[in-house]
Structures are given as C-alpha cells and as structure tokens.
Amino acid sequence: MTSPAGPLRALSLPPRLNPLTSRHVAVIGSGAAGLVAARELGREGHSVVVFERGDQVGGTWVYTPKVESDPLGLDPRRAVVHSSLYDSLRTNLPREVMGFRDFPFVAREEDKNRDSRRFPGHSEVLEYLKEFAKEFGVEKLVRFETEVVYVGLVKSSDNFNKWKVRSKKRSGDEVGEIFDAIVVCNGHYSQPRIAQIPGIETWPGKQIHSHNFRVPEPFRDQVVILIGSAASAVDISRDIAGVAKQVHVASRSIAIEAIGKQPGYDNMWLHPMIKSAHEDGSVVFHDGSVIMADVILHCTGYKYHFPFLETDGTVSVDDNRVGPLYKHVFPPSLAPWLSFVGLPWKVIPFPLCELQSKWIASLLSERIMLPSEEEMTEDVKMFYSTLEVAGTPKRYTHQMPGLRQFDYDDWLAIQCGCSVSEDWRIKMYDSASKRKRTHPETYRDQWDDEDLILQAHHDFTKYFP
Ligand code: FAD
Numbered sequence: 361m362t363s364p365a366g367p368l369r370a371l372s373l374p375p376r377l378n379p380l381t382s383r384h385v386a387v388i389g390s391g392a393a394g395l396v397a398a399r400e401l402g403r404e405g406h407s408v409v410v411f412e413r414g415d416q417v418g419g420t421w422v423y424t425p426k427v428e429s430d431p432l433g434l435d436p437r438r439a440v441v442h443s444s445l446y447d448s449l450r451t452n453l454p455r456e457v458m459g460f461r462d463f464p465f466v467a468r469e470e471d472k473n474r475d476s477r478r479f480p481g482h483s484e485v486l487e488y489l490k491e492f493a494k495e496f497g498v499e500k501l502v503r504f505e506t507e508v509v510y511v512g513l514v515k516s517s518d519n520f521n522k523w524k525v526r527s528k529k530r531s532g533d534e535v536g537e538i539f540d541a542i543v544v545c546n547g548h549y550s551q552p553r554i555a556q557i558p559g560i561e562t563w564p565g566k567q568i569h570s571h572n573f574r575v576p577e578p579f580r581d582q583v584v585i586l587i588g589s590a591a592s593a594v595d596i597s598r599d600i601a602g603v604a605k606q607v608h609v610a611s612r613s614i615a616i617e618a619i620g621k622q623p624g625y626d627n628m629w630l631h632p633m634i635k636s637a638h639e640d641g642s643v644v645f646h647d648g649s650v651i652m653a654d655v656i657l658h659c660t661g662y663k664y665h666f667p668f669l670e671t672d673g674t675v676s677v678d679d680n681r682v683g684p685l686y687k688h689v690f691p692p693s694l695a696p697w698l699s700f701v702g703l704p705w706k707v708i709p710f711p712l713c714e715l716q717s718k719w720i721a722s723l724l725s726e727r728i729m730l731p732s733e734e735e736m737t738e739d740v741k742m743f744y745s746t747l748e749v750a751g752t753p754k755r756y757t758h759q760m761p762g763l764r765q766f767d768y769d770d771w772l773a774i775q776c777g778c779s780v781s782e783d784w785r786i787k788m789y790d791s792a793s794k795r796k797r798t799h800p801e802t803y804r805d806q807w808d809d810e811d812l813i814l815q816a817h818h819d820f821t822k823y824f825p
Pocket residue numbers: 388389390391392393394411412413414417418419420421442444445446449450451452453458506507508509545546547548549592668701702708709710
C-alpha cells in the first residue's frame with residue numbers, strides 16, 4: 361500500500377516489551393492537537409507541561425470578534441489574533457466523524473444550552489474540547505497566558521541532547537526550562553497566505569484575508585471579489601451574498617461550465633482567477649471579464665509558522681513544506697525528541713492528531729522503536745520524489761486529499777497497536793464530502809446516511825455504555 365507518506369506498512373515494527381521510560385515533555389499549544397498529545401503522553405507515563413499563550417484551551421475553536429490591525433494579516437508588528445473562525449461557522453464534518461476516537465462527539469440533547477445539530481456551530485466544538493480536557497485531567501497541565509518564545513537544542517553533559525524552552529508570561533516574566541522532548545502543536549490557521557495579483561499596489565480598493573473575516577455586515581452594499589474555493593470560501597461567499605451588492609468568486613480550480621451566475625443567487629458569480637487589478641478600481645479575470653470592485657477578500661489559506669523554533673536549519677519551512685519530516689511528524693535527525701502534531705490538512709484533524717500523539721508517546725517511552733535515521737531519511741526522500749514526479753508543488757506536501765488520510769491513520773494505528781479506522785467513519789466522511797461538493801447549501805441539514813449514524817452510535821456505546 362502507498363500513501364502520501366510513501367510505502368506504509370513496510371516499516372512497521374513489532375512492539376517492544378521493555379519497561380516504559382518516562383520523559384519530561386513540553387507541548388506547545390492547547391488546541392485539539394495539544395490536548396490529545398498531553399493526554400497520550402500522560403497515559404504513557406511522561407511528565408507533561410502544556411504551554412498556551414491564550415487564556416483557555418481550544419485553540420482555533422475559541423471564537424473572538426476581535427480582528428487584527430492589518431486586515432491582510434501580513435504586518436509582522438501586528439498583535440496576532442489566533443483564531444480564524446467567523447461568527448456563522450458550523451463544522452464542515454459530521455460530529456460522529458469529527459470527534460476523537462475514544463471520546464465521541466455526541467449531541468447533548470438534554471442540555472438546552474448545547475447545540476445538538478449534527479454539524480454544530482463553533483461554540484459546541486469548544487465545549488466538547490473543554491469537556492475532553494476536563495475528563496482526562498489535561499487542563500491542570502496547561503500554563504495559560506504563557507507563550508513559548510524560544511525552543512533550541514542544548515548539549516547536556518552525557519552528550520544526550522535536551523531542549524531549552526523559554527516562555528513568556530503575559531506579565532512579561534520570562535522563564536527558561538529544560539525538557540527531554542518537544543511536541544509542537546501550535547496550529548496552522550493564523551498566518552495568512554494571500555494571492556499575488558499583478559497591479560494590486562495601485563488598486564484603490566480594500567483587501568482583507570478570511571483570517572480577519574467575522575461577520576458579513578461590513579460588506580453591505582459592496583461589490584466584493586472573493587478568491588478561493590475551499591470550505592471557508594464557500595461559506596463566506598454565501599454569508600456575504602446576504603448583504604453585499606455583488607459577490608464575484610475567483611477560483612483557480614473551476615470548471616468552465618460553472619463560470620457565470622450562481623444558481624439560487626441573483627448577486628453571485630463564479631470567475632476564473634484574477635489576471636490583474638488597476639488604478640481605476642477595475643479587476644480583470646482570466647476570461648477577460650472586468651469588474652469594478654470595492655473589496656478583494658482572500659480565502660487563500662495559511663502558512664506554517666514556527667517563530668520560536670531554532671534547529672540550526674535542521675527543520676525549515678520551504679514553500680509551506682515543513683521538512684524534512686518522517687511521516688509528517690519527526691525530523692529524522694531529531695526523532696523522537698522533536699515532533700509536530702496536526703500538520704496534515706484536508707483531513708479529519710482530531711482522530712489524526714490522536715493517532716500521531718499515541719505514536720509519539722509510545723516512541724518516547726521506548727515501547728516501540730523508530731527505524732534508523734538513515735531509513736527515515738530515505739523514506740522522506742522517496743516521498744518527496746513521488747510528489748515531484750507527480751508534479752505536486754511543495755506547498756501540498758502535507759495535504760491528504762480524498763481517502764488517503766485513512767491509509768496514514770491506519771499506518772499510525774498499526775505502529776501503536778491500536779485498531780484501524782472504523783468502516784463507518786471512512787464511509788461517512790466520503791459521503792459527507794460528496795454531499796458538501798454537490799449540495800453546499802444543504803449538506804449540513806440534509807443527509808442520507810442514517811445507517812452509518814446507527815453504526816457509529818453502536819460503536820460509541822463502548823465509551824458511553
Ligand atoms: P489550534 O486549534 O490552532 O491550537 C493551537 C494552539 O497553540 C492555540 O491555542 C494557540 O494559542 C497556541 N499557541 C500557538 N503558538 C504558541 C506559542 N508560541 N506558545 C504557546 N501557545 C501557542 N476541523 C474540524 O475537525 N472540523 C471543522 O469543521 C473545521 N473547520 C474549520 C474551520 C476553519 C475556519 C478553520 C481555520 C479550521 C477548521 N478546522 C476544522 C481545523 C481546525 O484547525 C482543527 O479542528 C483543530 O482545531 C486544529 O487544532 P490544533 O491544536 O492543531 O491548532
């Protein structure tokens with residue numbers, strides 16, 4: 361079997377039966393990835409400190425109406441707002457699929473304050489993550505309002521590498537500490553990527569990135585060009601169409617027959633990509649059409665960003681490839697002492713982070729072993745060359761489209777001796793993804809996979825008897 365990470369089962373190793381070794385581990389971030397990493401590390405007997413620069417757990421799911429001083433999110437001096445959620449956001453995955461494997465995301469219908477919809481709003485996800493943190497005692501491991509500002513290697517006397525972590529409290533106090541291992545869980549939806557548009561320097565309109573979009577009201581009666589076609593672009597274009605004069609969606613990946621006015625809307629059009637912008641306020645698309653616009657809204661994704669990490673060039677971000685990383689987690693020469701949780705995208709993040717975390721925790725305790733550094737390096741090289749041969753740009757290194765993520769998840773599960781992905785989860789993800797594409801307006805409220813929901817709930821009785 362092959363996957364975006366190269367041949368999968370070839371390197372699986374049998375579990376080792378040594379007594380477990382406990383390590384002192386720093387986890388950076390208390391979003392979904394950091395919470396589940398802390399839980400798995402704790403379960404495996406490690407001592408864990410979770411650093412969180414915010415004042416509560418949940419990461420991305422902590423909605424704030426606040427936006428940044430630079431609407432494009434590019435000014436390095438701006439005060440960064442972490443979350444990119446907009447007010448109307450509902451999940452784009454059904455809750456059965458989205459939840460952690462052993463802590464299902466089930467609806468709390470008995471509690472009238474909870475959102476029991478199958479694709480709930482963002483505050484329901486935050487409640488779920490808080491419940492998770494409480495249930496597994498993770499919250500007490502978190503140092504809130506404490507930002508990691510530096511992580512670097514130190515040589516210790518026995519020549520065994522350790523990590524120095526410098527963190528800064530909101531009060532300004534800085535502390536330096538030593539850890540055996542670092543697990544980076546800082547999220548990757550806070551540093552905007554924007555589209556390059558010839559002539560944009562002289563174009564007089566306003567530009568904003570979706571990171572700083574919260575509500576449609578500021579776009580009332582405006583002519584808006586929105587760039588992008590991913591889940592948030594689809595949601596935001598519809599949100600804005602409710603108040604804007606016109607919405608023009610420009611997308612690189614658009615079928616020619618889809619270009620033009622959108623069915624069901626009298627003020628929304630689809631276009632190919634923007635070709636150029638001009639001083640007179642006009643924007644020209646690749647099919648030659650021209651629009652006089654007030655705003656360009658970039659729904660063009662995000663960049664990986666690790667401003668605190670100092671590895672002397674061992675790990676770098678090149679065109680949004682974080683590398684070199686073995687299976688998207690470990691730099692071979694620093695494994696298992698430095699790891700990254702949650703880098704893959706176009707995936708179901710929570711269960712994927714859960715499996716990555718189990719793998720990291722079991723490797724640090726030496727319950728299981730990694731291949732040699734040379735073998736891991738070879739595996740990474742093979743993976744990169746597969747991408748190159750397929751013509752896949754570096755920036756898609758961590759993308760796992762379609763059902764590929766399940767090969768990856770199952771490989772991780774096998775490493776850790778866990779069960780592979782549930783059949784219902786794969787089928788439900790597949791059917792929800794198809795409905796999202798074909799019925800973007802209604803997929804959150806109408807579905808035809810009741811049989812899979814029943815199977816999921818039957819499975820969940822293991823955890824909620
Ligand atoms: P985050 O949730 O971003 O958490 C990172 C944490 O690290 C934050 O709390 C941050 O404060 C902290 N941090 C960062 N730097 C530092 C530092 N230097 N020191 C200390 N702390 C630090 N996923 C789904 O499953 N379903 C969905 O429907 C869905 N919709 C989404 C919609 C949008 C608009 C976005 C942006 C994402 C969506 N996602 C969705 C993906 C979502 O990002 C993941 O579900 C998940 O929340 C990622 O968790 P994380 O822990 O990796 O990152």
